Amino acid sequence: MLEKIDLSQVIGEKEYKKKMTPLYDKLGILQRAFWDGHIPLVIVVEGWNASGITMVVSELIRYLDPRGFALHSIGSPRDEERSRPLMWRFWTRTPAKGRIAIFARSWYSRSLAEQVSGISWQSRIKRSISDIRTFERQLTDDGTVLLKFFLHISKEEQKKRLKERERSALTSWMITQGDWDFHRHYDEYLPVIEEYIRETDTPNAPWIVIGATDPNYTRVKVYSTVIRTLETVLSERKVNGEKKADIKIKKPPRSPVKRESRPPLKYSRPEYEALLQEYQDKVRDTQYMLYKRKIPLIIVYEGWDAAGKGGNIMRLVHPMNPRGYDVVPVSRPDRTELDHHYLWRFYRRFPPAGHITIFDRSWYGRVLVERVEGFCRNDEWKRAFLEINEMEESFVENGGGLIKFWLEISKDEQYRRFIDRQKDPLKQWKITEDDWRNREKWDAYEEAVDEMLSRTHTRYAPWTVVESDEKYYARLKTLRTMIEYGEGLIG
Numbered sequence: 083m084l085e086k087i088d089l090s091q092v093i094g095e096k097e098y099k100k101k102m103t104p105l106y107d108k109l110g111i112l113q114r115a116f117w118d119g120h121i122p123l124v125i126v127v128e129g130w131n132a133s134g135i136t137m138v139v140s141e142l143i144r145y146l147d148p149r150g151f152a153l154h155s156i157g158s159p160r161d162e163e164r165s166r167p168l169m170w171r172f173w174t175r176t177p178a179k180g181r182i183a184i185f186a187r188s189w190y191s192r193s194l195a196e197q198v199s200g201i202s203w204q205s206r207i208k209r210s211i212s213d214i215r216t217f218e219r220q221l222t223d224d225g226t227v228l229l230k231f232f233l234h235i236s237k238e239e240q241k242k243r244l245k246e247r248e249r250s251a252l253t254s255w256m257i258t259q260g261d262w263d264f265h266r267h268y269d270e271y272l273p274v275i276e277e278y279i280r281e282t283d284t285p286n287a288p289w290i291v292i293g294a295t296d297p298n299y300t301r302v303k304v305y306s307t308v309i310r311t312l313e314t315v316l317s318e319r320k321v322n323g324e325k326k327a328d329i330k331i332k333k334p335p336r337s338p339v340k341r342e343s344r345p346p347l348k349y350s351r352p353e354y355e356a357l358l359q360e361y362q363d364k365v366r367d368t369q370y371m372l373y374k375r376k377i378p379l380i381i382v383y384e385g386w387d388a389a390g391k392g393g394n395i396m397r398l399v400h401p402m403n404p405r406g407y408d409v410v411p412v413s414r415p416d417r418t419e420l421d422h423h424y425l426w427r428f429y430r431r432f433p434p435a436g437h438i439t440i441f442d443r444s445w446y447g448r449v450l451v452e453r454v455e456g457f458c459r460n461d462e463w464k465r466a467f468l469e470i471n472e473m474e475e476s477f478v479e480n481g482g483g484l485i486k487f488w489l490e491i492s493k494d495e496q497y498r499r500f501i502d503r504q505k506d507p508l509k510q511w512k513i514t515e516d517d518w519r520n521r522e523k524w525d526a527y528e529e530a531v532d533e534m535l536s537r538t539h540t541r542y543a544p545w546t547v548v549e550s551d552e553k554y555y556a557r558l559k560t561l562r563t564m565i566e567y568g569e570g571l572i573g
Contacts, residue, residue, distance in 0.1 A: 083276045087234050089293040091303075098298040105305045106145040112312040113146055113182065119319065120179035120421075122226045125308065126188045129233030130268075131261050132243035133294045138233065139186045141301045142308070151182035156192060165376070165434035167480035168193060169213050173429040176221060178421035189214055190278055198274060207274065209479060211281045216472045222286040223465060224423045227315050230287060231304055232279060233294035237268040331464045334471055336536035341547050343492040345555035354554040361561040362401040368568035369402050369438060376435035377571050378482045381564065382444045385489025386527075387517045388499040389550045390557070391442055394489070397557045398564065399440065408433070412443040424448055424458075424466070425473060432477070445470055449534045454526045467537040474543040483571045484543045487560055488535060489550040493524055 093101070116123055125142065127135050143153060154175050163171040169189060177183040193210040197203055222228055235243075244261060247253040264271065283289045290307055294300040349357070372379055381398075383391045399407060410431050419427040425445060433439040449470075453463040478484055491499075500521070503513040520527065539545045546563050550556040 083280060084234050084272065084291065087291055087293045089234070089236055089239070089295045091293050091299045092296040093298040093302055095298070098302060101302050102305065105309055108309050109142075109305070109312075110145050110147065112309060112316070113150055115316055116182070116227075116312065117150055117180040119316065121315065121319070122177045122179050122221075123182045123312070124177065124221065124226055124228045125182065125184045126190070126228070126230040127184070127186055127233070127304075128188060128190050128231065129294060130235050130240055131264055132240050132247065133233035133235045134297055134300050135186050135233060137297060138231070138301060138304050139184060141305065142184060146182070150180070151184060152177065153184045153186065154188075155186045156188055159192070159196075162434060165436075166378075166432060167213075167476065167482070168196065168210060169217050169476065170429060170432060172217065173426060176226070176422060176426060178418065179225075180421075189217070190282075194271070194274065194278070198271075207277070211278065213476050214282055215284065216476070218282070218284070218287040220425070220469050220472070221423060226423075227311070228287045229308060229311055230282075230289050231307075232275075232289055232291045233300060234291055235294050237265070239295055240265055240268065331461060332468055333464060334467050334537045334540075336533075337539045339488075339535040339539045339545055339547060341488070341490045341531075341535070342549050343490045343495065343551045345549040345552045345559075347555065348552055349554045349558065351554075354558065357558050358397065358561070361558060361565060362397070364565045365398065365561055366401040366403075368565055368572070369406055371572045372438065372483075372568060373406055373436040375572055378433040378435050379438045379568070379571070380433060380477065380482065380484045381438065381440045382446070382484070382486045383440065383442050383489065384444060384446050384450075384487065385548070385550065386491050386496055387520055388496050388503070388512075389489035389491045390553050391489055392512075393553060394487070394548075394557050394560045395440055395442060398561060402438070406436070407438040407440065409440045409442060412441060412447060424462075425469065429473075433482075435481075445473070446534060446538075450527065450530050451520075453530050454523055467534075470538055471540055471543075474538075475540070478542040483567065485564060485567050486538075486543060486545050487548050487563070488531075488545050489548045489556060491550045493521075495551045496521065 127138050127142075129135050139153065143151065152175070156171075159171065171192075172185075172189045175183060175185075189210075193207070193214065197206040197210050218228055244257055244265060248257050279289050279291065290304075292300055292303050383395060385391055395409060399409065408431070415424070415427060428441075428445045431439060431441075445466075448458060448466040449463050452458040474484055500513055500517065503509040535545050535547075546559075548556045548559050
């Protein structure tokens with residue numbers, strides 16, 4: 083593949099100035115048009131060491147308004163990044179609508195550096211490629227424009243440039259032993275890089291491979307490609323509106339989940355309190371072992387209004403070390419969150435290794451309240467089933483644990499609890515007009531809940547339905563489930 087790239091392309095200085103001069107103003111105009119159109123743009127510049135990545139990026143940002151872009155120069159992961167899956171650090175860097183994110187090296191370089199070592203690296207590469215394809219498809223489905231450049235030079239050209247940089251006092255510090263080690267293994271890395279390019283060259287995120295022997299040719303090629311792509315996007319959206327109709331939505335198959343609100347047994351208060359103490363002691367031990375094994379755990383609480391999520395969470399975290407867990411209450415997204423892919427705000431709260439994050443409501447709001455209340459488009463909630471499954475699978479496949487609780491109560495029990503809350507001064511804050519409005523749409527929510535559970539009940543992230551008409555039973559079941567799941571993770 084790469085051996086077929088023409089490396090002999092050259093542009094002289096006179097022709098270079100003639101071609102580049104009009105492009106600078108064009109890029110600035112297009113940046114403002116993307117801002118006005120609320121279109122996010124991601125530009126990835128990859129390539130061999132010494133291929134000219136810094137040169138290309140410097141040229142790209144030269145005439146951009148610095149208030150509208152962020153440059154990410156991606157090197158070795160920091161401690162916080164190292165404790166999370168590979169794609170987490172890139173999800174958190176995705177741009178808001180109207181902004182530009184430029185990656186001087188990206189998820190590709192980091193995957194290559196972090197996965198091609200030790201045993202079973204081939205399987206880790208395949209996992210990374212799958213995660214990358216998913217990441218890029220989800221961004222572009224949501225309207226992000228993604229441009230990917232790979233700067234290709236020969237092994238001989240790379241050696242020449244490395245030596246030139248070593249001889250210069252201004253650039254010698256840039257060349258490390260790692261650069262030379264990578265150069266010596268150029269021929270071994272070549273087929274791996276080709277596999278990455280081949281497997282991630284998709285219609286929504288194609289690669290532009292550039293023969294980068296001549297710096298002038300490289301800069302002109304990148305600049306003109308960026309401008310041509312942005313002009314095409316703006317033209318298409320002017321004619322067709324926001325890109326959404328051409329996205330083929332693939333829903334996961336249904337796997338029916340039985341819901342029951344009445345528990346199979348009841349506990350007396352003395353029985354409940356004895357078991358609660360026993361389970362809470364085990365929860366504390368489980369948290370400690372997860373921390374020692376550096377296993378991150380996510381616990382999702384979903385359920386009907388007044389089903390008891392808050393009370394369950396309070397009993398769960400009571401015995402835990404507060405430095406080792408976070409509880410994330412999820413409400414309506416703010417303006418910044420709305421300007422990103424809807425999963426962005428959840429990725430930002432994913433736990434590092436050994437930590438527990440508890441979501442009081444979660445990403446499932448997209449296929450529940452946002453669907454029923456019309457807070458998102460039909461195509462957005464329909465494609466969310468697959469996006470959610472992919473996110474959860476990636477988290478688990480990368481070593482995390484995931485427990486999902488659905489707290490089921492009957493319509494009559496919900497009404498009784500609503501009335502109790504209205505009468506109790508200490509609980510009145512829990513009941514709002516939204517709760518009563520949601521109750522009026524019970525049938526619509528029933529349909530949404532059934533589809534949500536059935537399409538996201540997977541082997542790696544199954545739902546646990548908690549019979550919640552009886553609070554004692556529900557609290558003990560969630561604690562017992564967490565203990566049993568945690569013991570399975572610890573092994």
